[in-house]
Amino acid sequence: MSDNAPAPAAEPEAPTVKTYTEDEVNALVGGLKTKVDELLSEKKTVAQKAKEAEQARIAAEQEAAKKAGELDKFEQSLRSGFEKEKGELSATLDALKSRVVGESKKAMLGQFMGSFVAPESVDVIAQLVKTEFDGTEVKTQFTDFAGNVITTDAAEFKKWMAKHPAISHLMKAETATGGGASGSKLTHGGAVGGNDVISNWASGLQARLKQK
The missing domain is CATH 1.10.287 (Helix Hairpins)
Known part of the structure; x- marks a missing residue:
């Protein structure tokens, strides 16, 4: 091999995900x-x-x-x-x-x-948090993806997320108890009650994060 051969290009370092x-x-x-x-x-x-x-x-x-x-x-x-x-x-x-x-x-x-591995993953639950005025005070309700009210208590909603087969996949291990707790991948049948769309969204988000 010639001594004048160009050295192989160094692989660029993958950017780190911002954590808080x-x-x-x-x-x-x-x-x-x-x-x-x-x-x-x-x-x-x-x-x-x-x-x-x-x-x-x-x-x-x-x-x-x-x-x-x-x-x-x-x-x-x-x-x-x-x-x-x-x-x-x-x-x-x-x-x-x-x-x-x-x-x-x-x-x-x-x-x-x-509670999420990547902070931006919280966007997936934005549609589930409903805030509105009740008289002179702000009332917050937490719903499922079908729009059904689950609770008005943040702690209870966090427990619900930890057991959800799609959302738990995005949460930290000490928080999640659902399909994402052991690091297992979601399957098409893992979500119930019409959650296939959110399951696909969650998988896609994780794939994008890994590529960054």
Whole structure:
């Protein structure tokens, strides 16, 4: 062999998957919870100030109209102004409610992130976490892939995931007790109740992670 032969190219190093420590996950969840509390407080403050301002405006205009003897005209003007302000306040409150619900869902998903081998795998359960307003408080429900409510308790939902034949395959060994607990691969018949799609998704995600 000639001494001038080119040396074989070095194989590129495979990128590592980003993992999070328990402290990092707790810090992330804590920050999201703080954001939710801030948004809830802002929503309540906006609603209270709007109510107080409306009451003060009505009282002042009623008094002025009575003194001027133009109550009918006042009532018509009042309705027009009230509907306009009501629409603006409703839009503001709806936007705040949407932000609160969104941040609440992010915080809840953050609690489960540390249970997965790859943190991005938590995206598979995003559709199973339902957050909405119940009065003035945010309510969270956890469902299966058919949309049936399983529980409202995060700990119970985590137990359900650990036993699910598709989701457990993505979870850390100390958490999973289903088909992924022993490292076994999912089969077409491993998922029940129409879970073939999610099983295929889980297998595909793991394959992509291994290629990175």
